[in-house]
Amino acid sequence: MGSMAVKSEEKPVPVYRVLSAKEGVSVPFGAERRIYSSMVGRDSELNRLELQVMKAIDGAGSVVNMIGEAGIGKSRLWLN
Numbered sequence: 001m002g003s004m005a006v007k008s009e010e011k012p013v014p015v016y017r018v019l020s021a022k023e024g025v026s027v028p029f030g031a032e033r034r035i036y037s038s039m040v041g042r043d044s045e046l047n048r049l050e051l052q053v054m055k056a057i058d059g060a061g062s063v064v065n066m067i068g069e070a071g072i073g074k075s076r077l078w079l080n
């Protein structure tokens, strides 16, 4: 449906019409806030995060500080 400007992106992002709900998705009781779709466009950020987790597992200290505007996807990381 063309593209539109969004707060977090420099360039306009493509916009799509939702055609149907995803089939075969069952949400266990108590897991309503879990997200069943994949994260979009965050591969490099997720890789950086994974690297810090690996360092922590390896015994090296690791601190991650996540800062961003509302709606940028901070809470979503914990629900993945």
Ligand SMILES: Nc1ncnc2c1ncn2[C@@H]1O[C@H](COP(=O)(O)OP(=O)(O)O)[C@@H](O)[C@H]1O
Residues within 6 Å of the ligand: 035, 038, 039, 040, 041, 042, 068, 069, 070, 071, 072, 073, 074, 075, 076, 077
């Ligand atoms: N990269 C992304 N891919 C898919 N969905 C995203 C992404 N970033 C944010 N969202 C969605 O946008 C909404 C707002 O994200 P949220 O994690 O609540 O933001 P924040 O905690 O930073 O305010 C949620 O529905 C989340 O699933």
Ligand SMILES: [Mg+2]
Residues within 6 Å of the ligand: 074, 075, 076
């Ligand atoms: Mg949040």
